[in-house]
Amino acid sequence: MPAPSRPGENRGQPEALAESALELARLVLVRGPISRGELAREMKLSVASLTRLGKPLLDSGLLIEGPLVADGTVGRPVRLLDVPNDAAWFVGVKVTGERLQAVVTDIRATILAEAVLPLPEKSAAAVVAGTAQLTAQLEAQAGVTVRGVGVSLGGQVRPDGVVHRAPFLDWKNVPLQSLLQDRLGLPVVVENDVTALVSAEQWFGAGREVPDFAVITVGAGVGYGLTIRNHVIRTVDTGLGLGGHFPLDPNGPLCAEGHRGCSTAMLSIPSICLQISAALGRPVDYGQALNLAAEGNRAAAAVLEAAAKSLGILIAAATNLTMVNTVVLGGEGVALYAAKEATVLAALTAGRDPEAAPVKVRVASADFTEWARGAAAVAIQAQAFIR
Known part of the structure; x- marks a missing residue:
């Protein structure tokens, strides 16, 4: 049963949209501003049919027309169609074991405001109460009424929004989506955090340019996601963190589960910091680790060199096995790429067939709010x- 609406939730849009109109609106949101001719080609419609389909969306204000621009394909100026950025607003919340990181965005996932709330405990009740508090706070901060809320976390999430398993929260079979909808009176989507980040790239990042790409995240752990033909790949194993234990270095350190040289052992921030701290005999955080390596500290440089080589091997494996040529690097640990780009690319090249297409590596923001933005994107x- 859908959650009840609130005042302002459906402003400026038709009572219901036919599937073809929904497809048009979504395409304009993702690709806009865009001409009617290009839309007609994408949707395999005549321009006349496309114009008829779009008229009620224009009349309702859900779509808008821009100023006249030159269009070489038709030889005369045309007005591009677009979705106004303020058509709706959304809250995204990333749940960790220690805090809730939240943002409010416009309909294109542009962040308008952000907030952080420490979690007093790991219970579902604490997450629900904190999400409600942050939603109200961000609405007031941005001066908007949000249409829906997205929540992401590390773990397995069923299609009905039940968190099947979230080890860092000690959760099993928690009906988080229904609990939040009952509390907020808003539509809520709950998703795995890496999948949410991939979804943000699908609509508002790499997916605007290419239909096939992989996402690798480096931070507290290592995550992996995939989009093929503009579809985010979801399986029964999504959320298990399988990419976090891909073997990379048979001589590397052990991860917490006993895997030697896996991606978590080689690339995660905790493992990198632990290795350097042990070598130096004092605690070192990630920023200090990068600085020490840049200054020529041998222990730090050796650990980061091995990590960078492992990252290149992982990118090569991902592209070889899935046959994609674009990889987005995300997560709060992506500074490793900038610090050791040459090492990463050398390992990537060594792991690819010389006749294979070149791999384009795109580096996303390392800001932790990107995880919350991903949650907003799935909402x-x-x-x-809304139909």
Whole structure:
């Protein structure tokens, strides 16, 4: 049963949208500003049919027309169609074991405001109460009424929003989506955090340019996601963190589960810091580790060199096995790439067939708010054009 609406939730849009109109609106949101001719080609419609389909969306204000621009394909100026950025607003919340990181965004996942709330405990009740508090706070901060809320966390999430397993929260079979909808009176989407980040890239990042790409995240752990033909790949194993234990270095350190030289052992921030701290005999955080390596500290440089080589091997494996040529690096540990780009690319090249297409590596922001933005993106995908 859908959650009840609130005042302002459906402003400026038709009572219901047919599937073809939904497809049009979504395409304009992702690709806009865009001409009617290009839309007609994408949707395999005549321009006349496309114009008829778009008229009620224009009349309702869900779509808008821009100023006249030159269009070489038709030889005369045309007005591009777009979705106004203020058509709707959404809250995204990233749940960790220690805090809730939240943002409020417009319909294109542009962050308008952000907030952080420490978690007093790991219970579902604490997460629900904190999400409600942050939603109200961000609405007031941005001066908007949000249409929906997205929540992401590390773990397995069923399609009905039940958190099947979230080890860092000690959760099993928690009906988080229904608990939040009952509390907020808003539509809520709950998703795995890496999948949410991939979804943000699908609509508002790499997916605007290419239909096939992989996402590798480096931070507290190592995550992996995939988009093929503009579809985010979800399976029964999504959220298990399988990419976190891909073997990379048979001589590397052990991860907490006893795997030697896996991606978590080689690339995660905790493992990198632990190795350097042990070598130096004092605690070292990630920023200090990068600085020490840049200053020529041998222990730090050796650990980061091995990590960078492992990252290149992982990128090569991902592209070889899935046959994608674009990889997005995300997470709070992506500074490793900038610090050791040459090492990463050398390992990537060594792991690819010389006749294979070149791999484009895109580095996303290391800001932790990107995780919350990913949560907002899955809410946008589900609720931007409520039928």
